[in-house]
Amino acid sequence: MGEPPRRIVSLIGAVLLLAAVLLTLHNVYYTSPARPWPDVFLRPDVGGHLSDTGRGRLGITEEQLWEDRNGLRTILSPEHHIHREASTIRLRWNITIADLAPDGVRKQVYLINGQFPGPTIEARSGDELEIEVINSADNDEGISIHWHGLSIKGANEMDGVIGLTQCEISKGQTFVYKFRIQETESGTFWYHAHSSVHLADGLYGGIVVHRPVGSSGSHKRIQQDYDADQLLLIGDWYHRKAQSVLDWYEDTQHFGFEPAPDSILINGRGHFNCSMAVKAFPVECGIVDRPQLKLYGTRTRLRIINTGALAGYNIAVPGARLDLIEIDGGNTVVDSTPSESLGVLYPGERMDIIAQQQPQATTEGTFIVALDRENLKFKNFALTPTQTFSLTWDSATGSTSPNYNSDASSVAKHINLADAHGSVPSEMPLATTDVAVFYTRLEILAFHENAPLGVVNHSSWFVEDANAAPLLGKDRHEWATTITPPAVFGDLEMQRDVPWYRQSGPDRWMDIVVNNLDEKD
Structure with a gap:
């Protein structure tokens, strides 16, 4: 046979050249310590409709709703619940696992209906919740869900404690949680895994119980004194699988010192500097944008939940006024001093504050989360314990709420949550049995x-x-x-x-x- 045609030789050469270029790009992209992650690793598609989010008290525009939905998903919808009668809310949750990069570092994370953190439950006092949980996670670990802070009165078997109140929900199995929220219950709560250490792998979400209009108590005044209602799930985050972290902790060579976390997440998003990763624990890290927080109106109710596994934290908004109104699900705080920062909020705890933009402040500010060092005895060089996030006050639609005294001199620098106190329940006797x-x-x-x-x-x-x-x-x-x-x-x-x-x-x-x-x- 003679030599192959010149056209075929040229084609083969072009193919080899293209393959070499693609291989080079592959090596550059996949071995770079910091590269952009595709969006699918950041915010999985959860479907749904715009009406799922609802409209805020300020008449938030569709553009603002979509902006929030594609961002931190903070907006709540009290107007959908405070005027209606109590009813039964039925939900169907499919639990799965997927590779996400919440702060740029890839990790296997639990999803509920394709969402991390899980969907926020909004209800009113007196509602009944009926939640079908399906364990479709691609592993052999059983799960359970605990409803943190709710009394679950008359339905203790629904409290989600494996071995005590229920068996685990094994792979492929289904369990239906059914309980009623008491008429006297309202405030900020949350749900999370009560199985193994799955909480630290992302199996959690928020619960907000709105008190109906016309109900007795101090909540009625609070409902009328802010422009928007927003939820923040803030907590520490480990890049390793939670079970690996637990194994490290239980290793006798570490003398019972808790391993410090690697990062901080706000509503499932964070920002990790890939150059900070330590060689002892290599990670697959990429570039993601730092979360940006937007508050709607000049007075916003912020419901903050510490969803972390270890560390407490302080939060601060320099130049703003923060009024602590409730802690741990409807417990009203009395005689609270306004401040620029509050803490320490420990894992599982919640605080509700009114964040007010000061008259002299600009629309751009900062939101600071500082992990408390009490439980960070074992230093993690990858961790940035104090992180600053940009904050924008979106008050374009105006505010109809009355302002409290905005005198900057009356605002303290910091308030210790340990000093907060509330009123004594009227039904409590002088002596106990x-x-x-x-x-x-x-x-x-x-x-x-x-x-x-x-x-x-x-x-x-x-x-x-x-x-x-x-x-x-x-x-x-x-x-x-x-x-x-x-x-x-x-x-x-x-x-x-x-x-x-x-x-x-x-x-x-x-x-x-x-x-x-x-x-x-």
Whole structure:
């Protein structure tokens, strides 16, 4: 045979050249320590309609709604709930896992209906919630959901505690949570995984219970004193899978010091400087925009939830006035001093504040989140513990709410949440019928192989079989034979002292005194 035609040779050469170019681009793009992530890793498509978000009290435009929906999704819709009768809210949640890069670092994250954080539940006092949870996660780990702060009165089996109130929801299984929000309940709550450490892998979301118009109490005044209602889920974030972080913590070589987080997220978004990554824990990091917070109106109700796994934090808005009005789900704060910053807000805690733009302030400001160093004993060089986010006051539609005294001299620099206090419930008696005293601590003992062990009154309990009947499904006298102690050392067996108070009822009150003796702060 003769030589191949020149056209074929040229074509082969062009193909090889193109392949070389593509290979070079691939190496540059995929080995770069900092590259832009595609949007699919940042905000998964959750579907839905614009009406799902609702319109704020200021008459927020469709453009503003879409802007918020494609951003931090902070806008709430009290007007959809405060004027209607109580009803049943039915939801269907499909739990999955996907690779996301919330702050630029890729990680497997839990999604609810394709969304991280999970969808916000908005309801009114007296509503019944019926939520079907389907575990479609691509792993073999069971899950459960806890409704943090809600009383779940008359439905303790719906509280989401594996081994105590329910079995785990295994892969492919479904569980329906059904409970009623009490007529007296309103405020800021949240839900999160109560299985393993799945919360730290993103299985959480917000719950806001609006008090209907005309209800008694101080909430009526609060409802009329702000322009917009917005929700912020702020917490620390680990780049490694949460179980890997827990394994590191339980390693005896680390002496019970909690590993510091790597980043901070606001409503599922953050910003990590890829150059800060440490070689001991390599990450797949890309460039993402730093989250930007927008407040609507000149007086905004901010409902802030600490969704983190370890660290408390302080928040600050320099040049603004922050009035603390409620903490931990409807507990009204009395005689609060306005300030520019508040804290410390610990994991699981919530605070509601009125953020007011001062007359002399510009529309551009900053929102600062500073992790408290109390639990950051083990230094993480990748972490930036104090982070500043840009803040914009969008008051173009005007404000019809009355302003409090805006004198800058009356605004303190910082308010300690530990100093906040509320009114004593009118139904509380002068004396109680029972007193329960608890001592909690973290112990490192030889018979537990020097791994950290949490104990309450010298007792500890492990769920050996997450699919076994929960304790609430057993007769109380069976508990002692059901609960297996964590270890036996010689003739010393870990105690199983489970307090049991038979007396209950509307006219019986008891004091519960908790003493935290944790030596690791």
